Amino acid sequence: MALIGNREYYKGIGDINFEGKDSSNPLAFKFYDPNLVVAGKTLREHFKFAVAYWHSFCGQGTDPFGLPTQSFLWDSSKDPLQAAKDKADAAFEFITKMGFEYFCFHDFDLIQEGSTMLESEKRLLYISDYISEKQKKSGVKVLWGTANCFANPIYMNGAATNPEFNILARAGAQVKLALDTTIALNGENYVFWGGREGYMSLLNTDMKRELDHLGQFLTISRDYARSQGFKGTFFIEPKPMEPTKHQYDFDTATAIGFLKEYGLEKDFKINIEVNHATLAQHTFQHELTVAASSGMLGSIDANRGDYQNGWDTDQFPNNLYETTEAMLVFLQSGGLQGGGVNFDAKIRRNSTDIDDIFHAHIGGADNFARAIINADKILSSSKYLELFENRYKTFDSGKGKEFENGKLNLKDLYDIALKSKDYKLTSGKQEMFENILNQFI
Ligand code: XLS
Numbered sequence: 001m002a003l004i005g006n007r008e009y010y011k012g013i014g015d016i017n018f019e020g021k022d023s024s025n026p027l028a029f030k031f032y033d034p035n036l037v038v039a040g041k042t043l044r045e046h047f048k049f050a051v052a053y054w055h056s057f058c059g060q061g062t063d064p065f066g067l068p069t070q071s072f073l074w075d076s077s078k079d080p081l082q083a084a085k086d087k088a089d090a091a092f093e094f095i096t097k098m099g100f101e102y103f104c105f106h107d108f109d110l111i112q113e114g115s116t117m118l119e120s121e122k123r124l125l126y127i128s129d130y131i132s133e134k135q136k137k138s139g140v141k142v143l144w145g146t147a148n149c150f151a152n153p154i155y156m157n158g159a160a161t162n163p164e165f166n167i168l169a170r171a172g173a174q175v176k177l178a179l180d181t182t183i184a185l186n187g188e189n190y191v192f193w194g195g196r197e198g199y200m201s202l203l204n205t206d207m208k209r210e211l212d213h214l215g216q217f218l219t220i221s222r223d224y225a226r227s228q229g230f231k232g233t234f235f236i237e238p239k240p241m242e243p244t245k246h247q248y249d250f251d252t253a254t255a256i257g258f259l260k261e262y263g264l265e266k267d268f269k270i271n272i273e274v275n276h277a278t279l280a281q282h283t284f285q286h287e288l289t290v291a292a293s294s295g296m297l298g299s300i301d302a303n304r305g306d307y308q309n310g311w312d313t314d315q316f317p318n319n320l321y322e323t324t325e326a327m328l329v330f331l332q333s334g335g336l337q338g339g340g341v342n343f344d345a346k347i348r349r350n351s352t353d354i355d356d357i358f359h360a361h362i363g364g365a366d367n368f369a370r371a372i373i374n375a376d377k378i379l380s381s382s383k384y385l386e387l388f389e390n391r392y393k394t395f396d397s398g399k400g401k402e403f404e405n406g407k408l409n410l411k412d413l414y415d416i417a418l419k420s421k422d423y424k425l426t427s428g429k430q431e432m433f434e435n436i437l438n439q440f441i
C-alpha cells in the first residue's frame with residue numbers, strides 16, 4: 001500500500017508496476033523492471049532513481065512570462081509548517097507509488113524560508129523530524145541535499161563568490177543548515193550547484209579572487225560536514241550559464257580542474273546534468289566520459305534539452321539514442337560513484353493533469369532501462385568493443401607500448417619516424433559504429 005500520509009493527493013492512481021513492453025496501460029513501466037539484472041546488478045541498484053522535490057512538488061508551471069498553471073492541493077494551507085507537512089505527504093505518496101526509493105531536495109523546497117536565519121533553522125528542524133518519521137515508515141531515502149543559494153535577491157551578485165563578505169557568510173550559514181538537514185535525513189550525498197557563482201560582466205569581476213573564495217568556501221563546508229560525521233560524497237554540478245552569463249563550474253573538465261587546483265578532488269565528484277551538457281555545447285556522453293576518465297563520475301541529473309532553443313528546458317529524458325550512448329560509458333566505467341539518477345526535470349507548463357507527473361517519470365525510467373539493456377547487449381554481444389579496442393592496438397605491444405610506459409623520448413620518435421615509409425590511412429569506421437548502435441536500438 002503506497003499511501004503514507006493522512007490523505008491521498010494523487011487520487012485514482014495506484015502503484016506503478018512493471019507490465020512489459022506489450023502493456024497498453026499508460027500507468028505502467030514497459031521496460032523498467034527494477035528487479036531485472038543487467039551486467040551483474042538490478043536496474044534498481046544501477047540507477048537509484050530519485051524524484052526532484054523542487055520540480056515535482058514546488059514548481060507550478062511558471063515561466064518568465066507566465067503565472068502558475070498548476071495548483072497543488074498541498075499548497076493550500078497558509079501555515080508554512082502545515083503546508084510543508086502536506087507537501088511531504090504528497091511527495092512520499094508520489095515516490096512510493098512510483099516504486100522509487102530516493103528524492104533530492106534544496107533546503108527551502110522542504111519548507112518555506114523563515115524571515116531570519118534562526119527561524120529558518122527552527123523550520124528545517126521541524127520538517128526534518130517529520131520527514132525522518134516518514135522515511136522510517138516507507139524506506140524512502142535521500143540521494144542528495146543542497147542549499148538554494150540563488151533564488152533569494154540577496155544572492156544577485158553571487159553567494160560564495162559574492163564580492164561582499166557578509167553575503168558569503170550568509171550563504172555559509174545556509175549551507176551549514178542544509179548540511180545539518182541532509183545529515184539528519186541520512187542523505188547519501190551533498191550537491192553544490194553554483195547558480196549565481198559566476199559573473200555577468202568581467203568589467204566589475206575579480207575572477208581569481210572569487211574562485212579563491214569558492215575554493216575556501218567548499219573546503220570549510222567539507223570540513224564542517226566531516227566533523228558532523230557525514231561520510232557521503234560531495235558533488236559539483238556543472239552548468240555553463242543561466243542564470244549568470246558565465247558560470248564558474250562551466251562543464252565537467254572545468255570543474256575537475258578547479259577541484260584539483262583547490263585540493264578537493266578526494267571528497268568531491270561530479271553530478272552531470274544532461275541539459276547542462278548540451279548548453280555547454282557537449283553531449284551528455286562527452287560529460288560522462290570526461291568525469292569517468294578521472295574516476296569522478298558521481299551522479300546524474302536526468303533530463304533533456306530542446307535542440308531548437310538554447311536554455312535549460314529540463315524536459316524528461318526520452319532520447320533513446322542519446323541515453324544508449326551514455327549508458328555505454330556508464331557501464332564501461334562501472335556506474336556511478338555514490339550517486340544515482342535524479343529526475344531533475346519538469347513537466348510542461350500546459351501539462352495540468354494529476355497523472356502527467358506519473359507519465360513523465362515512467363517515461364524517464366523506461367528510457368534509462370531500455371538504454372542500459374541496449375548498451376549491455378552492444379557491449380556483450382556485438383563487435384563494438386573489439387572494433388573500439390582495435391583502433392588502439394598499435395599501443396598494445398612494441399614501440400607503442402614502450403611509449404605508453406614512458407620509455408620513449410622525442411628523439412626516439414624521430415628515429416622511428418625516419419624508418420617509417422608507408423602511412424596507412426586507417427578508417428575510423430564511424431558509420432559502422434553508428435550502425436551497431438542502430439541495430440541494437
Ligand atoms: C539548475 C540545477 C539545479 C540543481 C540543484 O539548473 O539543475 O536544479 O540540480 O540546485
Ligand code: NI
Nearest residue numbers: 237273301344
Ligand atoms: Ni540539476
Ligand code: NI
Nearest residue numbers: 273275312314
Ligand atoms: Ni538544470
